[in-house]
Amino acid sequence: MAADLPEYYFRVRDNGAFVFRVDTENRHRRIEMDQIAVVNIRNGDIKPHGDRSLTPEDLAAINSWMEERITLLARRDIDDIHRTIDHLNQTTHWAQSRASDDQLEAITDPLLMAMHDLRTMLVRKKADRLAKPENI
Numbered sequence: 456m457a458a459d460l461p462e463y464y465f466r467v468r469d470n471g472a473f474v475f476r477v478d479t480e481n482r483h484r485r486i487e488m489d490q491i492a493v494v495n496i497r498n499g500d501i502k503p504h505g506d507r508s509l510t511p512e513d514l515a516a517i518n519s520w521m522e523e524r525i526t527l528l529a530r531r532d533i534d535d536i537h538r539t540i541d542h543l544n545q546t547t548h549w550a551q552s553r554a555s556d557d558q559l560e561a562i563t564d565p566l567l568m569a570m571h572d573l574r575t576m577l578v579r580k581k582a583d584r585l586a587k588p589e590n591i
Contacts, residue, residue: 474491
């Protein structure tokens with residue numbers, strides 16, 4: 456089992472992770488996780504835990520994890536947007552075919568406001584992109 460364990464474990468949190476070195480080579484043959492750093496992927500900070508120094512191998516593993524995590528989160532963002540489009544289509548179908556008057560009354564104003572806000576921002580961003588010099 457020890458051969459299958461990674462050398463590092465990343466406990467994910469909102470903006471990054473707590474980084475642990477995994478140790479199975481101890482006298483009790485137990486899995487021990489020793490926190491070595493805290494990582495913030497928003498600003499790229501890597502802070503050693505306590506008064507510890509990070510080795511070049513530690514930093515390489517952490518930087519590799521950060522790159523993979525940023526890529527994963529970007530893919531998830533796009534996937535969430537595609538899911539939102541599906542939900543909007545399903546909401547349209549629900550409103551047209553199954554919603555009661557009371558249900559429509561409960562959701563119409565908040566949904567229209569959210570859609571208006573989204574549309575306004577999307578139109579503004581599209582206009583900004585079209586106005587860039589390379590598009591002229």
